[in-house]
Amino acid sequence: MSQEMQVGDRIKAFMEAQGLNAYQASQKLGHEKPSKVYKLVNNDAKPGYDTIVELLTAWPDLSPEWLILGTGPMLRGGAASTSDLPLFSAKTPALPERGINGGRVLAVTVDHTGHENIVMVPLRDQAAYTKRHDEPAFLDKLTTFRLPLFASGTFRAFEVDGDELHPGIRRHDVAVCSFVERWDLLAPGSACVVVVPGGVLARRLPAPITERKQVVELLADNARIAPMHVPAADIIELWQVRGYLTTRVPAPPVRSGGLPADGE
Numbered sequence: 001m002s003q004e005m006q007v008g009d010r011i012k013a014f015m016e017a018q019g020l021n022a023y024q025a026s027q028k029l030g031h032e033k034p035s036k037v038y039k040l041v042n043n044d045a046k047p048g049y050d051t052i053v054e055l056l057t058a059w060p061d062l063s064p065e066w067l068i069l070g071t072g073p074m075l076r077g078g079a080a081s082t083s084d085l086p087l088f089s090a091k092t093p094a095l096p097e098r099g100i101n102g103g104r105v106l107a108v109t110v111d112h113t114g115h116e117n118i119v120m121v122p123l124r125d126q127a128a129y130t131k132r133h134d135e136p137a138f139l140d141k142l143t144t145f146r147l148p149l150f151a152s153g154t155f156r157a158f159e160v161d162g163d164e165l166h167p168g169i170r171r172h173d174v175a176v177c178s179f180v181e182r183w184d185l186l187a188p189g190s191a192c193v194v195v196v197p198g199g200v201l202a203r204r205l206p207a208p209i210t211e212r213k214q215v216v217e218l219l220a221d222n223a224r225i226a227p228m229h230v231p232a233a234d235i236i237e238l239w240q241v242r243g244y245l246t247t248r249v250p251a252p253p254v255r256s257g258g259l260p261a262d263g264e
Helices: 007-018 022-029 035-041 049-058 064-069 123-132 136-140
Strands: 118-121 155-159 174-179 190-196 199-205 215-218 228-231 237-245
Touching (some): 022 035, 035 136, 118 123, 123 136, 123 155, 174 190
Parallel strands (some): 118 155
Antiparallel strands (some): 155 174, 190 237, 215 228
16 A cells, blocks of 8 residues: 555645644644645645655654655654555544545634634535535635534534424524544434535435445435435545534424413
């Protein structure tokens, strides 16, 4: 695998080994925005001499031979060779490979303290999201917020298009979701937002996804909506629904005679 890795792949592997996202790495390098790091790890730009010096200065333990040539251990004096080094760290999904944007670093936004924001993806932007989900410039234009019960992890908030999930979740409600790194560990029946080239779908997965060649069944809670089947290889991102936001307050239960029940 090391022969196939470009310098950008090795930068990405180093970031994963250090537990760094693109924003954190950019801050370490003294950059205000992560656009340069995204271009490097996605192999959209090759690092020049100045960038190599920047990286080696920011992380003195990083081996220049490994970074530039792909030979020897990742760290100076380290024991891990590139032949033993996975492209992604253990926290990224091994099955399937699409667990992190088809092999790309997941794009996130952070607040002024460095904590990840919840990115809101409204219906009007969901078609664009399927194509630009990994572009920081696109995500920066979306509304971001934070919730006290969703403070640790990577989250997205997707506006719901209809009643595909629980009947209490209606059109224009917002599903708050956590990023799924290991598709093969999803509990059967999990409510998810599935990002595919054709759109953003709110569905349940009756079974985990264990291989790339698998055809995935997507079920709606609404019996009037027929099941869908999509190839696992077509799934761009997978998010598990953890809660939802609504502006609708349920009506009080009504007892016989048309009056509200006691205590209402």
